[in-house]
Amino acid sequence: MTPxxxxxxxxxxxxxxxxxxxxxxxxxxxxxxxxGWVAPDGAEFRAEVSALAARPAG
Structure with missing residues (x-):
């Protein structure tokens, strides 16, 4: 393979x-x-991201 x-x-x-x-x-x-394009507080969003990341792949 060439660069x-x-x-x-x-x-x-x-x-x-x-x-x-x-x-x-x-x-x-x-x-x-x-x-209404309202941002959640940081702890709430981190908890949601953690739950999303814990879902099984596939």
Whole structure:
């Protein structure tokens, strides 16, 4: 394999070099913002992220 010459080549080489992780994609914006674009307090959001991360993959 030749060295990457651009960002696109770098991404392609990275994808070819390892198998897919098979982890769920979690969009944190969907879990962060409350109705009316109100931010939660830090402890509340950290607890929610911990619960999301503890869910089984797959």
């Amino acid at each position: 990457p010459t651009s960002h696109v080549d770098d991404v392609t080489a990275h994808r070819e070099a390892r198998p897919p992780a098979r982890l769920p994609l979690i969009h944190l914006d969907r879990h962060y913002w409350r109705p």
